[in-house]
Amino acid sequence: MANEEEQKRIASFLKQLQTQFDALEEKPFCRPAEPKITMLPMSDGVKLYTVCFTPAQAGKFPTILMRSCYPAQEPAYRLTAEEYCKRGFAYVYQFCRGTGPSEGTWVPNVHDRADGKITADWLAGQDWVESIGYFGCSYLAFTGWIIADILPKKFKTMYLTHYGTDRFASAYQCGSFRQDILTAWAMGNAGFPISADYMQSVRYRPQMQVDTDLWGQKIDWYRDWITSTNRSDAYWQSGLWKELSEIPGKVKIPIYIGSGWYDHHLGSTLRTYEALSPESKACSVMRIGAWNHGFQPCVDGIDTRHLENSDVQSAFQWFDTVLRKKQIPQGCVRTYQIGADCWKESRSFPFQHRLDRVYYFDGAGKNDGAYSLLTEPAEADTPVSYRYDPEHPVPSHGAESLFYTSDEVGSKEQPPCGWRDDVISFVSEPFQEDTSILGKITVRLYVSSSAKDTAFTAKVMEVLPSGKSYNIRSGITTLAYRKGPDAQRESYTADSVVEVKIEMWDVSWLLHQGSRLRIDISSSDCPQYSVHTNRDGIWALQDSSVIAEQTICTGKIHPSQVILPVE
Numbered sequence: 001m002a003n004e005e006e007q008k009r010i011a012s013f014l015k016q017l018q019t020q021f022d023a024l025e026e027k028p029f030c031r032p033a034e035p036k037i038t039m040l041p042m043s044d045g046v047k048l049y050t051v052c053f054t055p056a057q058a059g060k061f062p063t064i065l066m067r068s069c070y071p072a073q074e075p076a077y078r079l080t081a082e083e084y085c086k087r088g089f090a091y092v093y094q095f096c097r098g099t100g101p102s103e104g105t106w107v108p109n110v111h112d113r114a115d116g117k118i119t120a121d122w123l124a125g126q127d128w129v130e131s132i133g134y135f136g137c138s139y140l141a142f143t144g145w146i147i148a149d150i151l152p153k154k155f156k157t158m159y160l161t162h163y164g165t166d167r168f169a170s171a172y173q174c175g176s177f178r179q180d181i182l183t184a185w186a187m188g189n190a191g192f193p194i195s196a197d198y199m200q201s202v203r204y205r206p207q208m209q210v211d212t213d214l215w216g217q218k219i220d221w222y223r224d225w226i227t228s229t230n231r232s233d234a235y236w237q238s239g240l241w242k243e244l245s246e247i248p249g250k251v252k253i254p255i256y257i258g259s260g261w262y263d264h265h266l267g268s269t270l271r272t273y274e275a276l277s278p279e280s281k282a283c284s285v286m287r288i289g290a291w292n293h294g295f296q297p298c299v300d301g302i303d304t305r306h307l308e309n310s311d312v313q314s315a316f317q318w319f320d321t322v323l324r325k326k327q328i329p330q331g332c333v334r335t336y337q338i339g340a341d342c343w344k345e346s347r348s349f350p351f352q353h354r355l356d357r358v359y360y361f362d363g364a365g366k367n368d369g370a371y372s373l374l375t376e377p378a379e380a381d382t383p384v385s386y387r388y389d390p391e392h393p394v395p396s397h398g399a400e401s402l403f404y405t406s407d408e409v410g411s412k413e414q415p416p417c418g419w420r421d422d423v424i425s426f427v428s429e430p431f432q433e434d435t436s437i438l439g440k441i442t443v444r445l446y447v448s449s450s451a452k453d454t455a456f457t458a459k460v461m462e463v464l465p466s467g468k469s470y471n472i473r474s475g476i477t478t479l480a481y482r483k484g485p486d487a488q489r490e491s492y493t494a495d496s497v498v499e500v501k502i503e504m505w506d507v508s509w510l511l512h513q514g515s516r517l518r519i520d521i522s523s524s525d526c527p528q529y530s531v532h533t534n535r536d537g538i539w540a541l542q543d544s545s546v547i548a549e550q551t552i553c554t555g556k557i558h559p560s561q562v563i564l565p566v567e
Contacts, residue, residue: 014079020312021083026320028086031056035081039103040094040122042115046104050094050119052126053081060130062323063090065123067116067136067143069108069189071100084316088324090128094119096143098191106191108221109142109240116147124152133319134158137258137311138265138293142244145272149250157322159315161258162293164268165248165275167241168231173267173401174481174502175229175489176455176529177539180396181264183210183527184404186222190215198404202527207540226540231486248275254283254329256318258311260291261338262298262410264401267505273333273349286349287314287334288508293403298410301470303341337436338411338472339462339510351439351506353565359517361426361445361552361560369418371554373428373517373562381555386422386522388454390545393524393531394423398459398471400505401528414461414469417518424552427463428517435511439565441473443502443519446558448495451548453480455532457525458502460562462509463516473504476529480536491536497553519562521552 033056039047055061064084068077074093081091097115098106123129132155134144141163148158164170171182179202187194187201196214204210207226211219228235236242255276259269266288273286292298295309308314321327333346346352359373363382371384396402398412417425443458459474479492482500492498511517524531533545554560 010075014075017076017079017312020310021079023310024087024313024316026087026316028083030086030088032082032085035078040119042097042104042118046097046102048094048097048103048115048119049101050092051077051081052090052092053085054090054128055085055088060128061088061090062319063092063123063129063132064135064319065120065132066091066093066134066140067096067112067119068093068140069096069099069106070139071095074100087316089319092123108189109146112143113146113150113240113243116143117150120147120151120155124154129154131156131323133323134160135315135319136163137161138163145247146244148255149247151253155253157254157256157318159256159258159318161256161311162260162263162269163265164270164272165244166268166271167244168236169268169271169485170265171225172229172485173475173529174477174485174487175539176476176478176532177226177229178264178401178528179530180402180405180527182222182225186219186225187215190217190219192217199527203531205533205545206543207530223540227538229538230489232488245275248272248280249277251277251280253280254322255280256314257284257286258314259286259288260293260295261288261336261507262290262292262400264293264403266400270349270506282331283328284331285329285334289336290338292406292409294406299338299470300410300412301464301468302339302411306341306343307336308343335438335508337508337510339512340436344508351565353439353567355566357435357564357566359428359562359564361519361554361562363552363554369416370425370427370518373426373519377556377559377561378554379556381553381557383551383553384424385549385551386424387547388422388523388534388550389547390524390531390533393526394420394457394522396525396528399474399525399528405527411470411472414459414471414520416469420522423520423522426519426521430465430514430516431511433513435564436567437472437507437509437511437564438567440506441504441565442563443475443504443561444563445500445502445521445560446497446553447500448497448551448553449479449492449534449548450494451479451534451546452492452494452536453478453532454534454548454550455523455529456500456502456550457522458504458562459520460504461518461520462511463518464512465514469518472509473507474525475502475504476525477502478532497558517562517564523548523550
């Protein structure tokens with residue numbers, strides 16, 4: 001039954017893919033030749049399964065290269081290759097070592113620079129290749145980025161989506177590990193089958209032993225991820241990940257960088273674009289839409305008629321422009337504004353906004369389960385306290401950094417204020433006019449905790465006149481990393497008041513006249529982030545948890561606040 005359901009899923013996906021190709025303005029005008037399979041030898045003799053599609057007629061063709069570690073998706077790769085060939089392109093895809101029919105042992109990331117370089121040089125030497133573009137999404141984009149600075153001259157452009165070269169930003173947020181991305185990915189790409197329950201794996205303690213205790217085999221690269229909690233750790237600042245982070249500054253060719261407001265690689269993608277060399281940035285495009293990692297719409301309760309989320313159409317237009325028409329793109333940043341259902345264009349990033357609009361938390365009195373957000377800090381200091389029990393974390397519902405738990409990613413209708421005792425809501429008065437947000441929303445809290453380390457989360461929402469709330473952005477910090485995502489770990493004295501900073505990913509959102517702003521503060525968001533045990537030290541080594549008494553301070557002396565970047 002499972003195999004039959006998988007066959008149906010694949011057939012449905014291929015049908016959708018074919019529909020997108022059929023919608024292209026460029027209609028088929030030639031016939032693909034029979035594909036040629038080459039077992040391409042690497043430097044150590046390992047041979048990689050490489051499939052070349054070309055048009056049936058003789059000649060030199062603009063060519064697309066893609067390297068993948070997902071052999072189950074080969075039917076989609078074949079269909080894509082055939083459709084490109086029908087439109088005058090050649091198309092080559094290859095499976096990474098140890099995946100599919102390729103020889104060797106699968107170890108994520110490690111061999112892709114050397115293997116990719118050999119493959120790129122080989123392809124550039126083929127007499128039927130006129131020019132080359134690299135195509136990839138997610139891990140397939142990684143295989144492009146990791147060789148972007150060492151490509152032969154025939155490579156004229158790259159189209160890389162839903163991945164960024166700042167791996168630390170994709171793994172951690174202020175000491176909290178993005179489990180729904182990397183723990184889930186590790187379970188699905190370990191190189192051996194894992195049948196363990198996902199949520200049991202996410203909650204297992206110590207996480208350092210989940211591989212041997214639940215999965216059946218030690219995975220060194222996963223252990224490296226879950227124990228390297230500082231940006232300054234050698235794991236991130238040397239070797240592969242350091243090299244990857246430096247590549248954008250060395251690239252010279254036009255690159256299409258695609259992401260979604262609710263794609264889990266958005267934070268890393270933004271850093272990647274910012275790091276591009278001036279030469280590349282002048283002719284590169286970054287485009288961010290209101291979709292998830294699979295380019296699917298994921299903003300509920302809002303009109304999205306102009307989402308333009310066909311990656312098939314966008315990629316083909318890019319390659320057709322650069323490779324066949326030989327036009328150099330004009331560099332820009334294109335962003336979809338949620339709520340306005342429109343696209344905007346700018347020439348720069350970080351995004352430029354007109355002013356910071358500040359709302360202050362006030363803990364003096366509840367109304368309909370919520371405290372107030374004020375435009376000025378309250379005169380009196382009024383603390384709000386709650387108890388955080390790591391054994392009963394707040395479930396992720398409406399989030400940016402989810403993948404396995406895909407039904408919960410995006411902007412979702414939220415529970416009413418007061419739905420849990422450990423989720424504290426603050427709500428503003430109605431907006432008197434439409435208010436456009438562009439950039440990073442930041443929450444600054446003055447807090448104390450009975451624990452030596454703990455977490456604080458913030459979720460920013462729009463409350464529509466109907467009373468329904470939809471999340472805009474969320475974030476997390478810990479007392480150990482309270483000064484920001486790139487800060488060093490520092491100590492905390494229990495029960496002392498400190499300022500913590502929750503910096504969220506950029507967003508473009510239109511808050512409507514009559515709507516209200518709502519902020520929920522809590523201490524967990526699982527499985528989007530690892531559950532904090534309220535113990536000090538590296539999270540993955542902790543084998544037990546304790547309950548913590550958490551306090552949010554509000555008022556003039558301790559002006560906890562949310563800062564909106566308003567256009």
